[in-house]
Amino acid sequence: xxxxxxxxxxxxxxxxxxxxxxxxxxxxxxxxxxxxxxxxxxxxxxxxxxxxxxxxxxxxxxxxxxxxxxxxxxxxxxxxxxxxxxxxxxxxxxxxxxxxxxxxxxxxxxxxxxxxxxxxxxxxxxxxxxxxxxxxxxxxxxxxxxxxxxxxxxxxxxxxxxxxxxxxxxxxxxxxxxxxxxxxxxxxxxxxxx
Amino acid sequence: xxxxxxxxxxxxxxxxxxxxxxxxxxxxxxxxxxxxxxxxxxxxxxxxxxxxxxxxxxxxxxxxxxxxxxxxxxxxxxxxxxxxxxxxxxxxxxxxxxxxxxxxxxxxxxxxxxxxxxxxxxxxxxxxxxxxxxxxxxxxxxxxxxxxxxxxxxxxxxxxxxxxxxxxxxxxxxxxxxxxxxxxxxxxxxxxxx
Amino acid sequence: xxxxxxxxxxxxxxxxxxxxxxxxxxxxxxxxxxxxxxxxxxxxxxxxxxxxxxxxxxxxxxxxxxxxxxxxxxxxxxxxxxxxxxxxxxxxxxxxxxxxxxxxxxxxxxxxxxxxxxxxxxxxxxxxxxxxxxxxxxxxxxxxxxxxxxxxxxxxxxxxxxxxxxxxxxxxxxxxxxxxxxxxxxxxxxxxxx
Amino acid sequence: xxxxxxxxxxxxxxxxxxxxxxxxxxxxxxxxxxxxxxxxxxxxxxxxxxxxxxxxxxxxxxxxxxxxxxxxxxxxxxxxxxxxxxxxxxxxxxxxxxxxxxxxxxxxxxxxxxxxxxxxxxxxxxxxxxxxxxxxxxxxxxxxxxxxxxxxxxxxxxxxxxxxxxxxxxxxxxxxxxxxxxxxxxxxxxxxxx
Numbered sequence: 107x108x109x110x111x112x113x114x115x116x117x118x119x120x121x122x123x124x125x126x127x128x129x130x131x132x133x134x135x136x137x138x139x140x141x142x143x144x145x146x147x148x149x150x151x152x153x154x155x156x157x158x159x160x161x162x163x164x165x166x167x168x169x170x171x172x173x174x175x176x177x178x179x180x181x182x183x184x185x186x187x188x189x190x191x192x193x194x195x196x197x198x199x200x201x202x203x204x205x206x207x208x209x210x211x212x213x214x215x216x217x218x219x220x221x222x223x224x225x226x227x228x229x230x231x232x233x234x235x236x237x238x239x240x241x242x243x244x245x246x247x248x249x250x251x252x253x254x255x256x257x258x259x260x261x262x263x264x265x266x267x268x269x270x271x272x273x274x275x276x277x278x279x280x281x282x283x284x285x286x287x288x289x290x291x292x293x294x295x296x297x298x299x300x
Numbered sequence: 301x302x303x304x305x306x307x308x309x310x311x312x313x314x315x316x317x318x319x320x321x322x323x324x325x326x327x328x329x330x331x332x333x334x335x336x337x338x339x340x341x342x343x344x345x346x347x348x349x350x351x352x353x354x355x356x357x358x359x360x361x362x363x364x365x366x367x368x369x370x371x372x373x374x375x376x377x378x379x380x381x382x383x384x385x386x387x388x389x390x391x392x393x394x395x396x397x398x399x400x401x402x403x404x405x406x407x408x409x410x411x412x413x414x415x416x417x418x419x420x421x422x423x424x425x426x427x428x429x430x431x432x433x434x435x436x437x438x439x440x441x442x443x444x445x446x447x448x449x450x451x452x453x454x455x456x457x458x459x460x461x462x463x464x465x466x467x468x469x470x471x472x473x474x475x476x477x478x479x480x481x482x483x484x485x486x487x488x489x490x491x492x493x494x
Numbered sequence: 495x496x497x498x499x500x501x502x503x504x505x506x507x508x509x510x511x512x513x514x515x516x517x518x519x520x521x522x523x524x525x526x527x528x529x530x531x532x533x534x535x536x537x538x539x540x541x542x543x544x545x546x547x548x549x550x551x552x553x554x555x556x557x558x559x560x561x562x563x564x565x566x567x568x569x570x571x572x573x574x575x576x577x578x579x580x581x582x583x584x585x586x587x588x589x590x591x592x593x594x595x596x597x598x599x600x601x602x603x604x605x606x607x608x609x610x611x612x613x614x615x616x617x618x619x620x621x622x623x624x625x626x627x628x629x630x631x632x633x634x635x636x637x638x639x640x641x642x643x644x645x646x647x648x649x650x651x652x653x654x655x656x657x658x659x660x661x662x663x664x665x666x667x668x669x670x671x672x673x674x675x676x677x678x679x680x681x682x683x684x685x686x687x688x
Numbered sequence: 689x690x691x692x693x694x695x696x697x698x699x700x701x702x703x704x705x706x707x708x709x710x711x712x713x714x715x716x717x718x719x720x721x722x723x724x725x726x727x728x729x730x731x732x733x734x735x736x737x738x739x740x741x742x743x744x745x746x747x748x749x750x751x752x753x754x755x756x757x758x759x760x761x762x763x764x765x766x767x768x769x770x771x772x773x774x775x776x777x778x779x780x781x782x783x784x785x786x787x788x789x790x791x792x793x794x795x796x797x798x799x800x801x802x803x804x805x806x807x808x809x810x811x812x813x814x815x816x817x818x819x820x821x822x823x824x825x826x827x828x829x830x831x832x833x834x835x836x837x838x839x840x841x842x843x844x845x846x847x848x849x850x851x852x853x854x855x856x857x858x859x860x861x862x863x864x865x866x867x868x869x870x871x872x873x874x875x876x877x878x879x880x881x882x
Contacts, residue, residue, distance in 0.1 A: 111307055111361055113693055118315030118506075121700030125708065126319065128774050130327065133712065137786035142795075156774070160767040167693055167763070181361070182479070185354040192322050192350070204331035213336075285764070305501055305555055312509030312700075320513065324521065375555070376673070379548040386516050386544070398525035407530075499695055499749050506703030514707065518715065569749070570867070573742040580710050580738070592719035601724075 109176045112184060116166060119188045123195060124159045127152055130199035148202035151214075154277060155198040161284045162191060162221065172242045173232050183231040187224040193217045208266040211273045215263040218277065222256050255280050303370045306378060310360060313382045317389060318353045321346055324393035342396035345408075348471060349392040355478045356385060356415065366436045367426050377425040381418040387411045402460040405467045409457040412471065416450050449474050497564045500572060504554060507576045511583060512547045515540055518587035536590035539602075542665060543586040549672045550579060550609065560630045561620050571619040575612040581605045596654040599661045603651040606665065610644050643668050691758045694766060698748060701770045705777060706741045709734055712781035730784035733796075736859060737780040743866045744773060744803065754824045755814050765813040769806040775799045790848040793855045797845040800859065804838050837862050 131148050134141040166187075197217040201210040229252070233243045262276035325342050328335040360381075391411040395404040423446075427437045456470035519536050522529040554575075585605040589598040617640070621631045650664035713730050716723040748769075779799040783792040811834070815825045844858035 111311060114308060114696060115311045115315055115357060117693060117697045118312055118700055119319055121697055122316055122319040122704055124770075125701055125704040125774055126323065128778060129323075129708065129711075131778055133778060133781040133785060135785075137782075137789040137791055139791050153771075156767075156771055160764070163697060164760075164763055164767075178358075181358055182354070185350075185358075188318075189347075189350055192319055196322060196325055196327060199327040200331075203327060203329075207331040209331055209333050305505060308502060309505045309509055309551060312506055313513055316510055316513040320517065323517075372552075375552055376548070379544075379552075382512075383541075383544055386513055390516060390519055390521060393521040394525075397521060397523075401525040403525055403527050499699060502696060503699045503703055503745060506700055507707055510704055510707040514711065517711075566746075569746055570742070573738075573746075576706075577735075577738055580707055584710060584713055584715060587715040588719075591715060591717075595719040597719055597721050 109170055109173060112176055112181065113170055116170075116184060116188065117163075120159060120163045120166070120191065123191055124156060124163075127155055127159075127195040127198055130195060130202065147205045148199070151198045151202035151206075154281065155194050157281050157285070158218070159191065159194060161281065162187075162225070165225070165284070169229060169232065169242065173236065175235055177231070177235040180228070180231045180235055183224070183228040187221065187228050190217060190221040190224050194221075206270060206274055208270060211270070212263045212266040215259050215266070215273060215277070218280075219256055219259040219263070222252070222259065226252055251283060254283070303364055303367060306370055306375065307364055310364075310378060310382065311357075314353060314357045314360070314385065317385055318350060318357075321349055321353075321389040321392055324389060324396065341399045342393070345392045345396035345400075348475065349388050351475050351479070352412065353385065353388060355475065356381075356419070359419070359478070363423060363426065363436065367430065369429055371425070371429040374422070374425045374429055377418070377422040381415065381422050384411060384415040384418050388415075400464060400468055402464060405464070406457045406460040409453050409460070409467060409471065412474075413450055413453040413457070416446070416453065420446055445477060448477070497558055497561060500564055500569065501558055504558075504572060504576065505551075508547060508551045508554070508579065511579055512544060512551075515543055515547075515583040515586055518583060518590065535593045536587070539586045539590035539594070542669065543582050545669050545673070546606065547579065547582060549669065550575075550613070553613070553672070557617065557620065557630065561624065563623055565619070565623040568616070568619045568623055571612070571616040575609065575616050578605060578609040578612050582609075594658060594662055596658060599658070600651045600654040603647050603654070603661060603665070606668075607644055607647040607651070610640070610647065614640055639671060642671070691752055691755060694758055694763065695752055698752075698766060698770065699745075702741060702745045702748070702773065705773055706738060706745075709737055709741075709777040709780055712777060712784065729787045730781070733780045733784035733788075736863065737776050739863050739867070740800065741773065741776060743863065744769075744807070747807070747866070751811065751814065751824065755818065757817055759813070759817040762810070762813045762817055765806070765810040769803065769810050772799060772803040772806050776803075788852060788856055790852060793852070794845045794848040797841050797848070797855060797859065800862075801838055801841040801845070804834070804841065808834055833865060836865070 131145055131152060134145065194217060197210070197214045201207075201214045204210045229242070233240045236242060258276050258280050262273040265272040265276070325339055325346060328339065388411060391404070391408045395401075395408045398404045423436070427434045430436060452470050452474050456467040459466040459470070519533055519540060522533065582605060585598070585602045589595075589602045592598045617630070624630060646664050646668050650661040653660040653664070713727055713734060716727065776799060779792070779796045783789075783796045786792045811824070815822045818824060840858050840862050844855040847854040847858070
């Protein structure tokens, strides 16, 4: 079973998610610069989520690039990941409109956490469908990024009820850690070729 | 006539359907956890519809994978299926916002029923365009799943006017039956190769 | 210059247009069957537009299938067609919400007319970019459908101000004429092969 | 790393952006021609933005056509461009609904300016990833269009606070300059082949 349509469908869904998030930024009625001010937290949470969805697309791209075969389990593991990504616009909008209040920030972290877990499940499903010769398995290795992120999300969720800005700082921090694309896969692929 | 653009267009439409359903889950104005509570039935119906659209994409994927030629009739049978799928966001939103009330639940079942019939028509159109040597025909076989589902939907629609939860239970049951991807096609293809 | 991305981009835009039209059908607040009744004209105009966009996608598919090269002019002629198609959701929503009132019905006809003209321009641009050996030119031939449709739209637009139902009847009639996919192109291609 | 998915994802995002802009044109409640009148500035700004997004898609198409390899930096430079393009619907809606008032017109220019800068960064990232033999580098050459546009945008932004129509005139002018597709790349590619 080829991976072409899986990639195409995922590209479509991720492209729509990343674009409809901007619809939460409702056009204000006034024409002054001040009428834009209330939108600032919505805009900031949009930027954060845009970067996160971008990271997921990027890593999804790399992960499937290193994959040959796709099984039925992989199709559903992929849909499971897309499900949690599809909740990004809602979580982003709620957090932005409530100016990073504790509960919306915690929910945002929970959606990030679930997406991270779903990504890990997809990774395992891909490795399992490839067998012991999996390029992906070698490439991922110990995967300290993938293990550290959920931990950071959990700390962020817990922190929302004490200090407000800690959660936002951690979301930004994890995004920065991931912004560096997953060169591990590129490296292993290059090593194979040589 | 190649099947590439048919797949690409279907992927696009299904990707948009699965994603805009989430827009029915309007961001609440409050910032407390309680303000999310009224959204719970909307969320639950979203999860159900996400799984159903996922099943359709999955089976569509498998069905076209087993197909070589695409005729004009197939193009329209496919658009007919996409039409009924495009009504999922509306039916899902109406059912969710009315907390699974009888009439919205019946309409939801009716849309599921029409989509199932449209899928069956597409299957027949594909088999007809392939002729007697159709891989798909062999793969589908007696197709008990495809015959059982409409029956279940009809029972569910009828039941909404007596006991409320029966319809929901049947929608979940049919989804569970289909969650197992259509391995029949994979099997026949593998047998052919060997 | 390959036609792959032109097809992919057009598929994307047409897939979104056909799907966001359904968003004009707002989920009603009541849970009774009566609360759906006011949506009936919106639903009927949605069905009509779904068929029209389906026809455009179908013929676009066939037309580009018969094409080899794509020039800069073709890219813009294609965007011009997509522009008029992008106004379908607006025209459909306005006509449906006003129960096929004269002015919205006339505007709907005007958008249909402009899309038909844009399609004809794209056809000419494709033929011009191919030169005298154009398969498309032979296939299109006298193109009575393409010449008749704009005439029917103009009559429909004019009629809206006298008798209301004539315009709707003509829109349905033209859709029925076109529902038969453009087999001319398939025929010429087949003849070439033999 | 292949460019296929980068193109597919960009096509998806640009297709959605160009289509959801039309959603800012809300269906009016009245059925008379007069009820459409307040939408005229929204429609005009939609046309302008449609042309701009079309230009970006067109040039993006040409630019990637001339590219072979795609690096991690390119993926992020591309997402950065898509981010600014994703703000087009918001900026277009705000400018249209406020009848080209100074501040919304200035913001529109700022988004155009940022998109132009992001496009230039992507161009440089592509050239860098290709090395000294870059077809793209030769093709782009002195790139007077790319250098002139930001200058025009800055003048337009500054002018909004003195004379209102100058900014709009400049946005239209720059669009007209770019409407001529980037034939430079086609020329260099043709020269290579001969």
